[in-house]
Amino acid sequence: MHCHRFQPTPFSRRDLLRRCALGFGGVALQALLREESIAAANADPPSEPLAPRTPHFPPKARNVIFLYMDGGPSQVDTFDYKPLLEKYHGRDPREVIGDLAPTQFDNVGKVLKSQWSFQRRGQSGAWVSDLFPHLADPEVIDEIAFIKSMTSKFSEHTSANYFLHTGSGLQGRPSMGAWLGYGLGTMNRNLPGFVVLNGGLIPPGGLDCFGSGFLPAAYQGSVFLPREQPIANIHPNEVNPELQRNKLRLISRLDQSVLAASGGDPQIEGMIGNYE
Structure with a gap:
């Protein structure tokens, strides 16, 4: 196929590369400036619960992976x-x-x-x-x-699991993952700071082993299920992107109305934040 209406470009290949490079740089600069503004605001209590925090000592690890071999x-x-x-x-x-x-x-x-x-x-x-x-x-x-x-005096599985995951044999204490998120935050703002890969068997003690206890619910673990879709309702079913955006806006309004009706329940707020 030959296009008879082809018009030569008004600028050279070098000009094209230069303009594209500056354009991409502007996009990257915008993201970097946002991170710097967040870092500057980190001197005060952060508005985002999972915003990165400066540790007391130089970090030696970027991530923590805990494999719990139940059975x-x-x-x-x-x-x-x-x-x-x-x-x-x-x-x-x-x-x-x-x-x-x-x-x-x-x-x-x-x-x-x-x-x-x-x-x-x-x-x-x-x-x-x-x-x-x-x-x-x-x-x-x-x-x-x-x-x-590490030793414990608990001869019963549930209390022993609470002790292993939270440091206390009593129910309702924050888990280790919740403490890490509370103390350090996370560098990734598009994913939860604490995720749990459920292999099909939640340990004795249930979800309290991954809970946030008396900390805000934003620090609780987000459980991924062992199936093709680890998180329910995470993939859009709509083919039209505009329809999907409208749906998400509606869900957001409904979430906020439920949150307001609950009086700002931190558990509901944490679930909304983790889903988003």
């Missing part, structure tokens, strides 16, 4: 070597440690040693069972920090 192998079969289990294997626990406090697990039977042997690995001398032959490589095991100082 995973026991610590005594992985990295926590207990030689006394071998010594007292097959004996009644009461013969070893005396009377047990009454729990739902006080009639489980005899002391059982691990089915796997342990060896010290790497320069750190970390105990590793034969379950993890590849982790035994010194270049791998010396890059892992093992925290064995």
Whole structure:
């Protein structure tokens, strides 16, 4: 196809590149100036709950990923070597440690040693069972920090999960992710500061393990479900972009009316903010 109405460009290729470069630079400058204005306002209490905050110490990590292995192998079969289990294997626990406090697990039977042997690995001398032959490589095991100082007095799963996720065995305390968002904020303003990838089984204790407790609801975890659409109603169904924008404006007005009717409930406000 030949266009007989073609008109030569009034400026050269060099002029085109120069004008485009300045145009793109202007767009980038606008975003940078916005970030600088937010950073300048950070000296006062930020208006945005998840605005980035300056930490007390230089940060060594940009993100925190916590893998909670609900139903995973026991610590005594992985990295926590207990030689006394071998010594007292097959004996009644009461013969070893005396009377047990009454729990739902006080009639489980005899002391059982691990089915796997342990060896010290790497320069750190970390105990590793034969379950993890590849982790035994010194270049791998010396890059892992093992925290064995965490203990609890909770023999029940729900309270123990609260303690692990929030530092308290009582329900209603902020989770670790909520504290991180409260103290540091997030650099990404288009995503929640704290997300939970639900593998299909919420741990005992439920959503309170990821909640914000007495902190504002904006810091609670946003749960992503294990399916093709992790967040419900996140993908637009309308083909027409204008119709989608009108729909979002209507949803926003409805959200604000519900929020006003609730008297500014922080839970509702947090849910609206996370969805947006």
